[in-house]
Amino acid sequence: MQNIVIDQSIEESIKEALKQNNATLVAHYYVSADLQTLAEETGGIVSDSLEMARFGQNSDAGTIIVAGVKFMGETAKILSPEKRVLVLDEKATCSLDLSCPIKEFSEFCDLNPDHEVVVYANTSAEVKARADWVVTSGSALKVVQKLHSEGKKVLWAPDKHLGHYVQSMTGVEMLMWDGACIVHEEFKAEGLKRLMELHPEAGILVHPESPKEVIALADVVGSTTQLINAVSSRPETTFIVATDNGIFHKMKEIAPQKKLIEAPTMGEGADCESCAHCNWMAMNSLEKCLETLNTGQNEILIDSEVIDRAKHSIQRLLDFTK
Numbered sequence: 001m002q003n004i005v006i007d008q009s010i011e012e013s014i015k016e017a018l019k020q021n022n023a024t025l026v027a028h029y030y031v032s033a034d035l036q037t038l039a040e041e042t043g044g045i046v047s048d049s050l051e052m053a054r055f056g057q058n059s060d061a062g063t064i065i066v067a068g069v070k071f072m073g074e075t076a077k078i079l080s081p082e083k084r085v086l087v088l089d090e091k092a093t094c095s096l097d098l099s100c101p102i103k104e105f106s107e108f109c110d111l112n113p114d115h116e117v118v119v120y121a122n123t124s125a126e127v128k129a130r131a132d133w134v135v136t137s138g139s140a141l142k143v144v145q146k147l148h149s150e151g152k153k154v155l156w157a158p159d160k161h162l163g164h165y166v167q168s169m170t171g172v173e174m175l176m177w178d179g180a181c182i183v184h185e186e187f188k189a190e191g192l193k194r195l196m197e198l199h200p201e202a203g204i205l206v207h208p209e210s211p212k213e214v215i216a217l218a219d220v221v222g223s224t225t226q227l228i229n230a231v232s233s234r235p236e237t238t239f240i241v242a243t244d245n246g247i248f249h250k251m252k253e254i255a256p257q258k259k260l261i262e263a264p265t266m267g268e269g270a271d272c273e274s275c276a277h278c279n280w281m282a283m284n285s286l287e288k289c290l291e292t293l294n295t296g297q298n299e300i301l302i303d304s305e306v307i308d309r310a311k312h313s314i315q316r317l318l319d320f321t322k
């Protein structure tokens with residue numbers, strides 16, 4: 001009699017490989033729904049970049065698998081240098097990180113020694129090591145408010161949109177790097193206004209990497225976690241959402257009764273109304289997750305001196321936001 005071999009699903013294979021490698025899966029809200037589900041089912045986490053960093057550090061696992069982009073893997077390694085950190089695709093990066101090379105950034109800092117250097121988490125390990133503070137979208141406002149109240153001036157990098165938002169909310173004196181997120185920069189205020197006329201009842205949720213004209217229309221401006229929380233806590237039953245559309249998976253899960261509409265990214269004549277999805281986040285997949293676990297490929301390695309300096313500026317943030 002012939003034996004029937006039933007193939008394990010890829011999810012089951014990953015679950016087994018995670019156990020065998022004493023590994024945990026840490027995923028961002030922008031990666032595919034199947035990876036997000038798997039991270040939660042296996043005791044890992046799906047979160048914004050701040051909580052991804054914190055979770056990796058507090059986990060007992062010896063290996064952290066990061067489903068996100070390179071800077072998220074580097075942050076995990078900086079906070080847990082004794083652990084092995086693997087990313088699913090080492091080419092998955094971020095336009096903000098790419099916009100801020102360490103040599104030019106360091107020269108900018110040297111020219112302005114009287115400014116407190118505050119960098120967004122979406123930067124390289126070397127840029128973080130040059131900073132006094134690392135912040136995320138969910139913490140930038142509070143950190144800069146504190147620095148402003150101490151009479152400090154801020155050198156900000158790399159996201160000019162988030163920088164302008166923080167500057168306008170705090171009134172701090174700020175020197176700004178000229179970087180942007182290629183996904184959020186595409187949101188269009190005119191298109192959003194037209195959509196708001198069609199849905200006057202809708203709450204408007206905007207990630208602060210968006211242009212200031214779009215932020216000006218928002219009811220809530222916040223990190224991915226803050227926007228998700230707004231969907232469940234606010235009274236509106238319809239929301240227009242200006243951030244990467246990977247976030248809709250979690251929003252639908254926690255508030256299935258609410259109506260969610262993607263904010264427009266394209267002007268007249270475009271062939272899609274909203275194209276808001278990060279190509280680098282989209283490079284993460286279940287197949288790459290299994291391959292990474294089986295081969296140990298794409299390990300994040302950072303010079304120990306860089307780790308020591310960068311850890312100081314990230315740890316400060318984690319302590320401040322505890």
Ligand code: 13P
Nearest residue numbers: 048049050136137223224
């Ligand atoms: P969050 O910190 O809000 O998750 O954002 C990370 C990011 O890359 C947004 O584009």
Ligand code: SF4
Nearest residue numbers: 094095181182183278
């Ligand atoms: Fe970077 Fe923008 Fe992609 Fe976030 S969505 S990882 S900021 S390019």
